[in-house]
Amino acid sequence: MVWLKRVGIALLILIVLAITGAGIFAYKAKNGFARYETTPHDIDLPGNMPSVLLFSKTTAFRHSTAIKASIPAFERLANENGWFLYHTEDAGIINQDQLKEFDVIIWNNSTGPVLTKDQRLLVQGYINDGGGFIGIHGAGDDSHKWPWYIQHVIGARFSHHPIKDQIQEANIQLHPSVDSSWNQLSAQWNHSDEWYIFYDHPSIKGMNIMYSIDGTTINPNGNLLWVTDKDFGMGEDHPVAWYNQVGAGRIFYTSMGHTAGTFDNPDFLQMLKSAVQWTGGLE
Numbered sequence: 398m399v400w401l402k403r404v405g406i407a408l409l410i411l412i413v414l415a416i417t418g419a420g421i422f423a424y425k426a427k428n429g430f431a432r433y434e435t436t437p438h439d440i441d442l443p444g445n446m447p448s449v450l451l452f453s454k455t456t457a458f459r460h461s462t463a464i465k466a467s468i469p470a471f472e473r474l475a476n477e478n479g480w481f482l483y484h485t486e487d488a489g490i491i492n493q494d495q496l497k498e499f500d501v502i503i504w505n506n507s508t509g510p511v512l513t514k515d516q517r518l519l520v521q522g523y524i525n526d527g528g529g530f531i532g533i534h535g536a537g538d539d540s541h542k543w544p545w546y547i548q549h550v551i552g553a554r555f556s557h558h559p560i561k562d563q564i565q566e567a568n569i570q571l572h573p574s575v576d577s578s579w580n581q582l583s584a585q586w587n588h589s590d591e592w593y594i595f596y597d598h599p600s601i602k603g604m605n606i607m608y609s610i611d612g613t614t615i616n617p618n619g620n621l622l623w624v625t626d627k628d629f630g631m632g633e634d635h636p637v638a639w640y641n642q643v644g645a646g647r648i649f650y651t652s653m654g655h656t657a658g659t660f661d662n663p664d665f666l667q668m669l670k671s672a673v674q675w676t677g678g679l680e
Protein backbone atom coordinates (compact mmCIF):
# COMPACT_ATOMS: atom_id res chain seq x y z
CA MET A 398 0.00 0.00 0.00
CA VAL A 399 3.02 2.27 -0.49
CA TRP A 400 1.39 3.90 -3.51
CA LEU A 401 -1.65 4.84 -1.42
CA LYS A 402 0.58 6.57 1.12
CA ARG A 403 2.36 8.41 -1.72
CA VAL A 404 -0.90 9.52 -3.26
CA GLY A 405 -2.03 10.68 0.19
CA ILE A 406 1.13 12.75 0.73
CA ALA A 407 0.90 14.22 -2.78
CA LEU A 408 -2.72 15.17 -2.17
CA LEU A 409 -1.82 16.76 1.16
CA ILE A 410 0.93 18.84 -0.48
CA LEU A 411 -1.48 19.94 -3.21
CA ILE A 412 -4.07 20.98 -0.63
CA VAL A 413 -1.49 22.96 1.38
CA LEU A 414 -0.27 24.69 -1.81
CA ALA A 415 -3.83 25.48 -2.88
CA ILE A 416 -4.69 26.97 0.52
CA THR A 417 -1.46 29.01 0.58
CA GLY A 418 -2.09 30.24 -2.97
CA ALA A 419 -5.68 31.15 -2.18
CA GLY A 420 -4.50 32.98 0.97
CA ILE A 421 -1.92 35.02 -0.96
CA PHE A 422 -4.50 35.82 -3.64
CA ALA A 423 -7.09 36.91 -1.04
CA TYR A 424 -4.48 39.12 0.71
CA LYS A 425 -3.45 40.70 -2.60
CA ALA A 426 -7.06 41.16 -3.70
CA LYS A 427 -7.77 42.99 -0.44
CA ASN A 428 -4.58 45.07 -0.28
CA GLY A 429 -3.55 45.58 -3.87
CA PHE A 430 -1.62 43.74 -6.56
CA ALA A 431 1.74 45.08 -7.76
CA ARG A 432 0.96 47.65 -10.43
CA TYR A 433 2.76 50.66 -11.82
CA GLU A 434 1.39 53.81 -13.42
CA THR A 435 3.52 56.11 -15.54
CA THR A 436 1.06 58.43 -17.32
CA PRO A 437 1.33 62.05 -16.11
CA HIS A 438 -1.84 63.43 -14.54
CA ASP A 439 -4.10 65.94 -16.18
CA ILE A 440 -3.96 68.63 -13.49
CA ASP A 441 -2.87 72.23 -13.23
CA LEU A 442 -1.27 73.19 -9.95
CA PRO A 443 -2.05 76.72 -8.80
CA GLY A 444 1.20 78.66 -8.71
CA ASN A 445 0.07 80.95 -5.90
CA MET A 446 -0.26 78.53 -2.99
CA PRO A 447 1.78 75.70 -1.43
CA SER A 448 1.03 72.34 -3.05
CA VAL A 449 0.77 69.11 -1.08
CA LEU A 450 0.58 65.65 -2.65
CA LEU A 451 -1.34 63.13 -0.55
CA PHE A 452 -0.32 59.73 -1.86
CA SER A 453 -2.20 56.70 -0.52
CA LYS A 454 -1.28 53.93 -2.95
CA THR A 455 -0.94 50.47 -1.38
CA THR A 456 0.32 47.19 -2.76
CA ALA A 457 0.80 45.58 0.67
CA PHE A 458 -1.30 45.91 3.84
CA ARG A 459 -4.05 48.47 3.31
CA HIS A 460 -5.18 50.64 6.23
CA SER A 461 -8.56 51.20 4.60
CA THR A 462 -10.36 52.98 7.44
CA ALA A 463 -7.37 55.18 8.32
CA ILE A 464 -6.86 56.21 4.67
CA LYS A 465 -10.57 56.96 4.33
CA ALA A 466 -10.54 59.11 7.49
CA SER A 467 -7.31 60.89 6.58
CA ILE A 468 -8.59 62.44 3.34
CA PRO A 469 -11.23 64.79 4.81
CA ALA A 470 -8.81 65.54 7.67
CA PHE A 471 -6.13 66.67 5.22
CA GLU A 472 -8.74 68.56 3.16
CA ARG A 473 -9.71 70.51 6.28
CA LEU A 474 -6.06 71.27 7.09
CA ALA A 475 -5.50 72.42 3.51
CA ASN A 476 -8.54 74.70 3.58
CA GLU A 477 -7.61 76.21 6.92
CA ASN A 478 -4.01 76.84 5.92
CA GLY A 479 -4.33 77.81 2.26
CA TRP A 480 -2.62 74.74 0.75
CA PHE A 481 -3.54 73.10 -2.54
CA LEU A 482 -4.08 69.42 -1.73
CA TYR A 483 -3.98 66.76 -4.42
CA HIS A 484 -4.94 63.26 -3.38
CA THR A 485 -4.17 60.25 -5.57
CA GLU A 486 -3.29 56.57 -5.51
CA ASP A 487 -1.89 56.71 -9.04
CA ALA A 488 1.90 56.95 -9.18
CA GLY A 489 1.84 58.55 -12.64
CA ILE A 490 2.04 61.88 -10.77
CA ILE A 491 5.67 60.97 -9.87
CA ASN A 492 7.19 62.24 -13.11
CA GLN A 493 9.96 64.63 -14.09
CA ASP A 494 7.69 67.66 -14.53
CA GLN A 495 4.91 67.27 -11.98
CA LEU A 496 6.68 65.93 -8.87
CA LYS A 497 8.83 69.04 -8.47
CA GLU A 498 5.73 71.25 -8.45
CA PHE A 499 4.84 69.96 -4.97
CA ASP A 500 6.23 71.52 -1.80
CA VAL A 501 5.47 68.40 0.23
CA ILE A 502 4.65 64.79 -0.65
CA ILE A 503 2.89 62.62 1.94
CA TRP A 504 3.19 58.82 1.94
CA ASN A 505 -0.20 58.34 3.57
CA ASN A 506 -0.12 54.77 4.90
CA SER A 507 1.34 53.89 1.51
CA THR A 508 2.68 50.32 1.70
CA GLY A 509 4.45 47.89 -0.58
CA PRO A 510 6.49 48.63 -3.70
CA VAL A 511 4.49 51.43 -5.37
CA LEU A 512 7.01 53.08 -7.70
CA THR A 513 9.04 52.04 -10.71
CA LYS A 514 12.83 52.24 -10.45
CA ASP A 515 12.77 55.58 -12.32
CA GLN A 516 10.05 56.98 -10.06
CA ARG A 517 12.10 56.00 -6.99
CA LEU A 518 15.08 57.90 -8.38
CA LEU A 519 12.84 60.91 -9.01
CA VAL A 520 11.65 60.88 -5.37
CA GLN A 521 15.25 60.51 -4.19
CA GLY A 522 16.29 63.50 -6.30
CA TYR A 523 13.23 65.47 -5.22
CA ILE A 524 14.12 65.07 -1.53
CA ASN A 525 17.86 65.67 -2.02
CA ASP A 526 17.07 68.84 -3.98
CA GLY A 527 14.93 70.30 -1.19
CA GLY A 528 11.49 68.68 -1.42
CA GLY A 529 9.47 67.93 1.70
CA PHE A 530 8.47 64.38 2.62
CA ILE A 531 6.04 63.13 5.27
CA GLY A 532 5.50 59.46 6.07
CA ILE A 533 2.53 58.22 8.09
CA HIS A 534 2.37 54.88 9.93
CA GLY A 535 2.43 52.14 7.22
CA ALA A 536 4.88 54.30 5.25
CA GLY A 537 7.48 53.03 7.74
CA ASP A 538 6.74 49.31 7.68
CA ASP A 539 8.93 46.68 6.02
CA SER A 540 6.89 46.19 2.82
CA HIS A 541 8.52 48.78 0.58
CA LYS A 542 11.61 46.84 -0.57
CA TRP A 543 13.44 50.14 -1.07
CA PRO A 544 16.69 50.23 0.92
CA TRP A 545 17.52 53.92 0.28
CA TYR A 546 14.10 54.95 1.54
CA ILE A 547 14.28 52.91 4.76
CA GLN A 548 17.88 53.95 5.43
CA HIS A 549 17.62 57.69 4.76
CA VAL A 550 13.97 58.69 4.93
CA ILE A 551 12.49 56.46 7.64
CA GLY A 552 15.82 55.93 9.40
CA ALA A 553 14.85 52.76 11.28
CA ARG A 554 14.01 49.24 10.23
CA PHE A 555 10.52 48.00 11.12
CA SER A 556 10.32 44.80 13.13
CA HIS A 557 6.65 44.32 14.04
CA HIS A 558 3.68 45.75 15.90
CA PRO A 559 2.11 44.38 19.07
CA ILE A 560 -0.46 41.65 18.63
CA LYS A 561 -1.73 41.41 22.18
CA ASP A 562 -3.20 43.94 22.39
CA GLN A 563 -2.80 45.35 18.91
CA ILE A 564 -4.15 48.78 19.92
CA GLN A 565 -2.87 50.13 23.23
CA GLU A 566 -3.11 53.50 24.95
CA ALA A 567 0.06 55.43 25.70
CA ASN A 568 1.08 58.94 26.69
CA ILE A 569 2.73 60.90 23.87
CA GLN A 570 5.50 63.17 25.15
CA LEU A 571 7.17 66.00 23.26
CA HIS A 572 10.94 65.50 23.23
CA PRO A 573 12.72 68.30 25.15
CA SER A 574 15.20 68.88 22.31
CA VAL A 575 12.59 69.69 19.65
CA ASP A 576 13.73 72.53 17.43
CA SER A 577 12.09 75.84 18.25
CA SER A 578 11.02 76.27 14.62
CA TRP A 579 8.26 73.75 15.38
CA ASN A 580 5.57 75.90 16.89
CA GLN A 581 2.30 75.09 18.64
CA LEU A 582 3.03 71.42 19.23
CA SER A 583 1.15 69.84 22.13
CA ALA A 584 3.46 68.95 25.02
CA GLN A 585 1.69 65.65 25.68
CA TRP A 586 -1.51 63.73 25.02
CA ASN A 587 -2.96 60.28 25.52
CA HIS A 588 -3.43 58.26 22.38
CA SER A 589 -4.43 54.75 21.36
CA ASP A 590 -2.65 53.32 18.35
CA GLU A 591 -0.80 50.34 16.93
CA TRP A 592 2.74 51.04 18.18
CA TYR A 593 5.43 50.12 15.70
CA ILE A 594 8.57 48.45 17.04
CA PHE A 595 11.75 49.14 15.05
CA TYR A 596 14.99 47.20 15.29
CA ASP A 597 16.97 50.33 16.05
CA HIS A 598 16.36 53.66 17.72
CA PRO A 599 16.02 56.19 14.85
CA SER A 600 18.42 58.60 16.59
CA ILE A 601 21.22 56.17 15.61
CA LYS A 602 20.67 57.29 12.02
CA GLY A 603 20.67 60.92 13.17
CA MET A 604 16.90 61.38 13.25
CA ASN A 605 15.65 64.12 15.58
CA ILE A 606 13.02 62.70 17.90
CA MET A 607 9.85 64.78 18.15
CA TYR A 608 7.51 62.57 20.18
CA SER A 609 8.09 59.45 22.25
CA ILE A 610 6.08 57.13 24.43
CA ASP A 611 7.39 55.29 27.47
CA GLY A 612 7.99 51.88 25.91
CA THR A 613 7.70 50.17 29.28
CA THR A 614 4.01 51.11 29.45
CA ILE A 615 3.03 49.02 26.42
CA ASN A 616 3.21 45.31 25.74
CA PRO A 617 5.42 45.11 22.63
CA ASN A 618 5.05 41.40 22.05
CA GLY A 619 4.43 40.58 18.44
CA ASN A 620 3.73 37.50 16.43
CA LEU A 621 6.94 35.56 17.12
CA LEU A 622 6.00 33.64 20.23
CA TRP A 623 9.48 32.37 21.02
CA VAL A 624 10.92 35.87 21.31
CA THR A 625 9.88 37.38 24.61
CA ASP A 626 11.75 40.68 24.63
CA LYS A 627 10.38 42.37 21.57
CA ASP A 628 11.16 46.05 21.98
CA PHE A 629 14.74 45.80 20.64
CA GLY A 630 16.49 49.18 20.76
CA MET A 631 13.32 51.11 21.51
CA GLY A 632 12.99 50.55 25.26
CA GLU A 633 11.84 53.24 27.63
CA ASP A 634 12.38 56.08 25.16
CA HIS A 635 10.23 54.74 22.32
CA PRO A 636 10.03 57.32 19.49
CA VAL A 637 6.75 57.68 17.60
CA ALA A 638 7.55 60.79 15.50
CA TRP A 639 10.85 62.13 14.17
CA TYR A 640 12.29 64.49 11.58
CA ASN A 641 15.51 65.12 9.75
CA GLN A 642 17.23 66.84 6.88
CA VAL A 643 18.15 64.61 3.91
CA GLY A 644 20.34 66.48 1.46
CA ALA A 645 18.53 69.80 1.03
CA GLY A 646 15.16 68.18 1.80
CA ARG A 647 13.27 67.88 5.05
CA ILE A 648 11.55 64.70 6.13
CA PHE A 649 9.11 63.84 8.88
CA TYR A 650 7.79 60.42 9.89
CA THR A 651 5.25 59.34 12.47
CA SER A 652 4.48 55.73 13.33
CA MET A 653 1.04 56.85 14.57
CA GLY A 654 -1.97 56.62 12.27
CA HIS A 655 -3.29 53.06 12.25
CA THR A 656 -6.79 53.92 13.39
CA ALA A 657 -9.37 56.17 11.74
CA GLY A 658 -9.84 57.97 15.07
CA THR A 659 -6.25 59.23 14.94
CA PHE A 660 -7.32 61.62 12.19
CA ASP A 661 -9.90 63.26 14.49
CA ASN A 662 -7.34 63.92 17.20
CA PRO A 663 -6.55 67.68 17.36
CA ASP A 664 -3.05 67.07 18.83
CA PHE A 665 -2.18 64.67 16.02
CA LEU A 666 -3.58 67.07 13.40
CA GLN A 667 -1.62 69.96 14.89
CA MET A 668 1.51 67.81 14.55
CA LEU A 669 0.69 67.07 10.89
CA LYS A 670 0.05 70.76 10.19
CA SER A 671 3.44 71.68 11.69
CA ALA A 672 5.03 68.82 9.75
CA VAL A 673 3.69 70.14 6.43
CA GLN A 674 4.82 73.67 7.29
CA TRP A 675 8.30 72.56 8.33
CA THR A 676 9.01 70.01 5.59
CA GLY A 677 7.60 72.38 2.98
CA GLY A 678 9.61 75.32 4.29
CA LEU A 679 6.32 77.22 4.65
CA GLU A 680 6.82 78.57 8.18
Ligand SMILES: [Zn+2]
Pocket residue numbers: 460534535591654655
Ligand atom coordinates in the same frame (compact mmCIF):
# COMPACT_ATOMS: atom_id res chain seq x y z
ZN1 LIG B 1 -1.21 49.59 11.14
